[in-house]
Amino acid sequence: MKPTVHDIAKSAGGSLATVDRVLNDRPGVRAVTRSKVEEAIAALGYVRDLAAANLAKGRTYSFVFILPENDNSFMIGLHEEVRGAIARSSAERTHIRIVDVPPFDPDALVDALEKVLAEKPSGVAFVAIDAPEVRAAVGRLKEAGIPTVTLVSDLPDASRDHYAGIDNIAAGRTAGSLMGRFLSGPFVGERGATVAVLAGSMLVRDHRERLEGFSSVIGESYPNVLILPVLEGRDDPALAETVVADALRRHADIAGIYSLGAGNRGLIRAVQKAGMSRRPLVIAHELTASTRAALAEGVIDAVLNQDAGHEVRSAIRVLKAKADGLPVIAGQERIRIDIFLKDNLP
Amino acid sequence: MKPTVHDIAKSAGGSLATVDRVLNDRPGVRAVTRSKVEEAIAALGYVRDLAAANLAKGRTYSFVFILPENDNSFMIGLHEEVRGAIARSSAERTHIRIVDVPPFDPDALVDALEKVLAEKPSGVAFVAIDAPEVRAAVGRLKEAGIPTVTLVSDLPDASRDHYAGIDNIAAGRTAGSLMGRFLSGPFVGERGATVAVLAGSMLVRDHRERLEGFSSVIGESYPNVLILPVLEGRDDPALAETVVADALRRHADIAGIYSLGAGNRGLIRAVQKAGMSRRPLVIAHELTASTRAALAEGVIDAVLNQDAGHEVRSAIRVLKAKADGLPVIAGQERIRIDIFLKDNLP
DNA sequence: TAAATTCTGATTTACGTACCTCAAAAATTG
DNA sequence: CAATTTTTGAGGTACGTAAATCAGAATTTA
Numbered sequence: 001m002k003p004t005v006h007d008i009a010k011s012a013g014g015s016l017a018t019v020d021r022v023l024n025d026r027p028g029v030r031a032v033t034r035s036k037v038e039e040a041i042a043a044l045g046y047v048r049d050l051a052a053a054n055l056a057k058g059r060t061y062s063f064v065f066i067l068p069e070n071d072n073s074f075m076i077g078l079h080e081e082v083r084g085a086i087a088r089s090s091a092e093r094t095h096i097r098i099v100d101v102p103p104f105d106p107d108a109l110v111d112a113l114e115k116v117l118a119e120k121p122s123g124v125a126f127v128a129i130d131a132p133e134v135r136a137a138v139g140r141l142k143e144a145g146i147p148t149v150t151l152v153s154d155l156p157d158a159s160r161d162h163y164a165g166i167d168n169i170a171a172g173r174t175a176g177s178l179m180g181r182f183l184s185g186p187f188v189g190e191r192g193a194t195v196a197v198l199a200g201s202m203l204v205r206d207h208r209e210r211l212e213g214f215s216s217v218i219g220e221s222y223p224n225v226l227i228l229p230v231l232e233g234r235d236d237p238a239l240a241e242t243v244v245a246d247a248l249r250r251h252a253d254i255a256g257i258y259s260l261g262a263g264n265r266g267l268i269r270a271v272q273k274a275g276m277s278r279r280p281l282v283i284a285h286e287l288t289a290s291t292r293a294a295l296a297e298g299v300i301d302a303v304l305n306q307d308a309g310h311e312v313r314s315a316i317r318v319l320k321a322k323a324d325g326l327p328v329i330a331g332q333e334r335i336r337i338d339i340f341l342k343d344n345l346p
Numbered sequence: 347m348k349p350t351v352h353d354i355a356k357s358a359g360g361s362l363a364t365v366d367r368v369l370n371d372r373p374g375v376r377a378v379t380r381s382k383v384e385e386a387i388a389a390l391g392y393v394r395d396l397a398a399a400n401l402a403k404g405r406t407y408s409f410v411f412i413l414p415e416n417d418n419s420f421m422i423g424l425h426e427e428v429r430g431a432i433a434r435s436s437a438e439r440t441h442i443r444i445v446d447v448p449p450f451d452p453d454a455l456v457d458a459l460e461k462v463l464a465e466k467p468s469g470v471a472f473v474a475i476d477a478p479e480v481r482a483a484v485g486r487l488k489e490a491g492i493p494t495v496t497l498v499s500d501l502p503d504a505s506r507d508h509y510a511g512i513d514n515i516a517a518g519r520t521a522g523s524l525m526g527r528f529l530s531g532p533f534v535g536e537r538g539a540t541v542a543v544l545a546g547s548m549l550v551r552d553h554r555e556r557l558e559g560f561s562s563v564i565g566e567s568y569p570n571v572l573i574l575p576v577l578e579g580r581d582d583p584a585l586a587e588t589v590v591a592d593a594l595r596r597h598a599d600i601a602g603i604y605s606l607g608a609g610n611r612g613l614i615r616a617v618q619k620a621g622m623s624r625r626p627l628v629i630a631h632e633l634t635a636s637t638r639a640a641l642a643e644g645v646i647d648a649v650l651n652q653d654a655g656h657e658v659r660s661a662i663r664v665l666k667a668k669a670d671g672l673p674v675i676a677g678q679e680r681i682r683i684d685i686f687l688k689d690n691l692p
Numbered sequence: 693t694a695a696a697t698t699c700t701g702a703t704t705t706a707c708g709t710a711c712c713t714c715a716a717a718a719a720t721t722g
Numbered sequence: 723c724a725a726t727t728t729t730t731g732a733g734g735t736a737c738g739t740a741a742a743t744c745a746g747a748a749t750t751t752a
Contacts, residue, residue, distance in 0.1 A: 170691075
């Protein structure tokens, strides 16, 4: 049988109250007694029953998710996953709230973080924007003892406790590697191939990192592939369509497109409308209804995906662990880069 | 505040005892009273506090993992992951036990299942062997009301409650697709390319399914890629080295190798020793120390992987849910096929 | 209508921990 | 040594649910 507080009390020859004082770090225990109790704890292999402890404490977790109100499928999906978690959370004495903020707006994010800080929740998850003022706001949350988790886009070297998202440099490198290998042969000849990159905004770190990874692999391993200046579509389908269509018009020789942000609906439309003799090789991020259809049709060749559901559940697990001061299982919280080809669509 | 049993009792104008009878499906409640209580439950949005309920019940979960005592890296890793889960389980009123069985031995597996059945655990996870007697044993577990989960290798159409493993047909298709695309250009010319497949044994279901997926994609989309007769390495590094070396000697034109089983150490050695002018494209399964090193060196081009840790944790989550009669979050329990290139190694 | 049966309510104990109070014991101080 | 402070023990209540008992009420049956 699992040992209980009563068992350690008996084993240590002390009383329940003393054991409780030791366990919960309350004052009024001599060092000798304390160590005697601690020995008994170690000897019996006692582990506090968290469920019972939380019940006794009447503990409830209150988490806030700050999400950009973006109009792309990925962010909509992310919202949905958080809502799903909210629906399930009632059974787990956990209350989760969503706070919407305008996308790509550091000041709005800081505002939201400040307001959330005032409520003193048990934890905060947010899609980071890489800006000094955001960093400062996160620092204030840390000072207040509120665990923070960045979601999808990170804020490294800041005081955030965890990042629930993919390694974007690795994602970019993977895209570069696939692009280089897929292009080799059919496109890259003596004079090389030209590749366009469509991003949302160079303000967010995930997009910068993907570009960095992509460029470095191309530079290292595929020197005769030329990367055109980055197109910014602000993760907006309409704008993405415009800039891609424009690029395709100006560069008839584009052999590949790497879409490292969102707004792929527009990219797909632009590629379809261009009606090129030889369709460019397209690698995009995030498996959505439109990218999935495009993959099946052959308009997109590969999709790199991050599972929003996993990210949300991981963020909640980590926030809960941090709130309880428990360690996280690193392997469980690593968010993987899914690679989808038309043959392994789930 | 979250409503409790007391609140529904008050709201329904009944007593706590009656509410308890309704909630736990105990007899002695008239239909009228029952529905009154159920209305109150719905109206207040009551959800039973599982932690408190389990505490009151003194419920402990006892799970058994039946694992083959195989000495390949993947199975060793699987063992380790279960041991890790055991180490963590003390905090979660869960007791997990490992039962080792000889590999590829249906009778031994059936024996183990029978012995486990006698103990009446709360759930059983096992690496299935596709045989009628195993199917029958699983049926007896189901009759006894013990939830079962197949791990890594499935037993389809049986009475198992869940499969915690990858879709092996999709894995084979993915390998085929990567092989086809990577080969296009540098290798596949007018006269096509030749590809070898190394399996453990065609008697194992996973291997059969992977081959099936691989062959069908090649057949559908890459008609000028020729697949040589399957080489059987029995998941043994030494034998794998022999058969691969032999194949490379006899077919100088081998442009690609798909290793869909274990024993990759031998495959790697054979490829390295062959010293071909143009190294074949190699796609293998399971990220281990040796495949990781080969990937980094460029001896292997892609590795398809299943995360043993995820499989184990998923199996435990599902067993727990089944034991409590709760639904599982499908998205969370889908085991993904990881694709690793040298650029996205974790 | 009386008797038997089925419901229902009130109350209690338990699960393992947290947290509180009060008194007694031990250690420290003057 | 007495007075003071610190430490310890004993006991209780609470968290939300499960499970049990028992008496009384309502219903059904004879």
